[in-house]
Amino acid sequence: MGRWEPDARERLVRAALDLFGEQGYENTAVAQIAERAGLTKSTFFRHFRDKREVLFGGQDVLAELMTGAISGAPAQAGPLEVVEAALVATAVTFTDERRAHGPQRLAVIASNDELRERAALKMVGFAVAMTDALKQRGVPELEASVAAELGVLAFNHGYERWLGTGGDFAEVARRTLGEVRAAVGRLEGAE
Amino acid sequence: MGRWEPDARERLVRAALDLFGEQGYENTAVAQIAERAGLTKSTFFRHFRDKREVLFGGQDVLAELMTGAISGAPAQAGPLEVVEAALVATAVTFTDERRAHGPQRLAVIASNDELRERAALKMVGFAVAMTDALKQRGVPELEASVAAELGVLAFNHGYERWLGTGGDFAEVARRTLGEVRAAVGRLEGAE
DNA sequence: TACGGTGATGAGACCAAGTCCCATCACTTA
DNA sequence: TAAGTGATGGGACTTGGTCTCATCACCGTA
Numbered sequence: 001m002g003r004w005e006p007d008a009r010e011r012l013v014r015a016a017l018d019l020f021g022e023q024g025y026e027n028t029a030v031a032q033i034a035e036r037a038g039l040t041k042s043t044f045f046r047h048f049r050d051k052r053e054v055l056f057g058g059q060d061v062l063a064e065l066m067t068g069a070i071s072g073a074p075a076q077a078g079p080l081e082v083v084e085a086a087l088v089a090t091a092v093t094f095t096d097e098r099r100a101h102g103p104q105r106l107a108v109i110a111s112n113d114e115l116r117e118r119a120a121l122k123m124v125g126f127a128v129a130m131t132d133a134l135k136q137r138g139v140p141e142l143e144a145s146v147a148a149e150l151g152v153l154a155f156n157h158g159y160e161r162w163l164g165t166g167g168d169f170a171e172v173a174r175r176t177l178g179e180v181r182a183a184v185g186r187l188e189g190a191e
Numbered sequence: 192m193g194r195w196e197p198d199a200r201e202r203l204v205r206a207a208l209d210l211f212g213e214q215g216y217e218n219t220a221v222a223q224i225a226e227r228a229g230l231t232k233s234t235f236f237r238h239f240r241d242k243r244e245v246l247f248g249g250q251d252v253l254a255e256l257m258t259g260a261i262s263g264a265p266a267q268a269g270p271l272e273v274v275e276a277a278l279v280a281t282a283v284t285f286t287d288e289r290r291a292h293g294p295q296r297l298a299v300i301a302s303n304d305e306l307r308e309r310a311a312l313k314m315v316g317f318a319v320a321m322t323d324a325l326k327q328r329g330v331p332e333l334e335a336s337v338a339a340e341l342g343v344l345a346f347n348h349g350y351e352r353w354l355g356t357g358g359d360f361a362e363v364a365r366r367t368l369g370e371v372r373a374a375v376g377r378l379e380g381a382e
Numbered sequence: 383t384a385c386g387g388t389g390a391t392g393a394g395a396c397c398a399a400g401t402c403c404c405a406t407c408a409c410t411t412a
Numbered sequence: 413t414a415a416g417t418g419a420t421g422g423g424a425c426t427t428g429g430t431c432t433c434a435t436c437a438c439c440g441t442a
Contacts, residue, residue, distance in 0.1 A: 008390085029427065040392055045429065079378055113312075120311040121304075142348075142374040149340050157333075181379065183333040187270055188376060199419085220398065231421055236400065385442080392435070399428080406421070412414090 009047045009057070011037040016054045017101055020108045025115065052118045055105060058093065059122050063129040065089045070133035079139050080181060083151035086130055087158065087173040094162060094169035102163045127152045154180045200238045200248070202228040207245045208292055211299045216306060243309045246296060249284065250313050254320040256280045261324035270330050271372060274342035277321055278349065278364040285353060285360035293354045318343045345371045 015036040019028045030051050034044045048054045069089035073082045109115040130148035135141060158176035162169050206227040210219040221242050225235045239245045260280035264273045300306040318339045325335035349367035353360050 030429085031427085041429090042393075043391060046390080049429095051428065116315075117308050117312040120315040121308040123315075124307075124311045140374075142370060143378055145344060145348075146341070146371060146374050147378060149344055150337070153336060153340055157336075179333060180337060183331075183337050184375060185379060187334055187338060188372065188379070221400085222398085232400090233422070234420055237419080240400095242399070383442100386440095388437105388439080390435105390437085393433090394431105396431080397429090399426105401426080402424085404422090406419105408417100408419090410415105410417080412416100 008037070008039060008043060012039065012044060012047055013054055013057065017104055017108070020055075021104055025108055025112045052114055055109060055115060056118055056122060059125070062090050062093060063126055065093070066126060067129050067133040070130060071136065073137075075137075079134055079143055079147040080150070080177070082134065082137070083130060083147050083154075084174060084177050086133075087151060087155055087177060088170040090155075091168065091170035091173065099163060099166060106160075106163070123152050123156065126155065150180055150184065151177070199228070199230060199234065203230065203235060203238055204245055204248065208295055208299070211246075212295055216299055216303045243305055246300060246306060247309060247313060250316070253281050253284060254317055256284070257317060258320050258324040261321060262327065264328075266328075270325055270334055270338040271341070271368070273325065273328070274321060274338050274345075275365060275368050277324075278342060278346055278368060279361040281346075282359065282361035282364065290354060290357060297351075297354070314343050314347070317346065341371050341375065342368070 012033060016028070016033045019033055019036060030044050031041045033054070034041050037044075044054075048057070066086040066089060069086045070082050073085050077085070109119055127145075127148045130151055131144045134144035134147060139147070154173065154177040157180070158169070158173040161176060162172045165172070203224060207219070207224045210224055210227060221235050222232045224245070225231050228235075235245075239248070257277040257280060260276045261273050264276050268276070300310055318336075321339035321342055322335045325338060326332060330338070345364065345368040348371070349360070349364040352367060353363045356363070
């Protein structure tokens with residue numbers, strides 16, 4: 001077995017997630033992950049840039065969905081409406097299967113510095129992508145940064161909420177962004 | 192030479208910065224940095240957790256200054272006023288010497304993924320620290336997150352501006368945060 | 383049926399990051 | 413002068429990650 005079995009990438013992800021759960025991230029060698037998936041270290045690094053990335057596959061797709069939605073939004077829409085559209089656009093990737101191993105994935109990430117680091121970089125990537133797409137629409141630099149940052153905040157809170165409650169991510173994201181905006185209003189109104 | 196010369200840590204930082212500038216981060220081995228500083232690899236790792244950290248020394252101090260300022264702020268101050276105090280409190284670390292090699296440091300970080308990753312983690316660290324300190328004051332979760340995130344944004348923009356213009360960082364930070372708040376107002380007012 | 387092409391994999395050498403352990407040295411204090 | 417302390421040197425070792433080349437399954441075509 002092994003060679004030419006289909007879905008090598010998925011097998012690697014599952015093996016990694018299992019092993020990280022059983023022994024912890026640091027105590028699991030890439031060779032071991034590959035072995036459990038019926039593959040070798042070489043093949044692992046053909047599918048993932050590094051050991052961390054096995055937990056973050058497909059996040060580039062998210063950034064593309066976001067920027068696509070921002071570029072395609074109606075011209076008269078305000079920055080935060082556009083950001084909302086960006087979050088909603090990512091909903092197609094939030095499948096039941098993804099929700100199933102979401103908590104395990106989050107737990108592993110939280111347990112390790114390298115992984116929190118990678119997660120932070122991904123979020124910065126989202127923020128930069130949205131900022132650029134907003135600037136492309138003519139939104140001034142600072143407004144674009146702020147709107148994008150608020151969007152990432154809502155995305156993160158929304159993701160955690162979605163893991164707990166399930167349902168349609170688009171709905172959850174919309175509601176969460178609304179609450180963030182309300183918080184912003186309370187902040188500026190208070191002084 | 193080497194052994195028992197003072198300021199081993201500072202020598203390592205300077206050697207690293209120079210070598211990264213000359214040959215790039217990836218092409219510079221830790222052993223080489225240590226050698227130029229008149230030390231060995233072992234000693235390098237005694238002073239820095241890893242190769243990246245040589246560029247981020249002292250950022251823990253910043254987080255402590257921020258949380259200290261937030262805890263010590265007057266009880267009636269609003270969240271964003273408190274955040275302003277946090278940024279102002281970090282000004283003591285922004286010396287001329289730090290400004291001197293700031294651009295070189297930023298250029299190196301921008302050139303490499305690992306380093307951008309570490310920088311992102313540091314910023315998340317600031318945000319978490321400020322969020323927690325705000326919650327400690329009774330600020331609700333979401334308001335705290337938003338205020339902290341805006342503070343980090345202002346900190347970053349302010350830092351870049353300070354590298355360009357010089358002067359007192361406290362002043363720059365105050366002004367930058369003011370502009371961020373104005374941008375927030377324009378965002379929410381527009382729709 | 384045979385053949386060559388293609389793409390994914392295996393295998394192993396290799397380098398550098400990071401850990402560990404122990405010896406060594408300079409300096410301090412009794 | 414001797415013991416103690418803290419920073420350093422040195423080297424073995426594991427693992428992440430790169431690179432190169434051989435190998436195998438499948439596909440199309442003659």
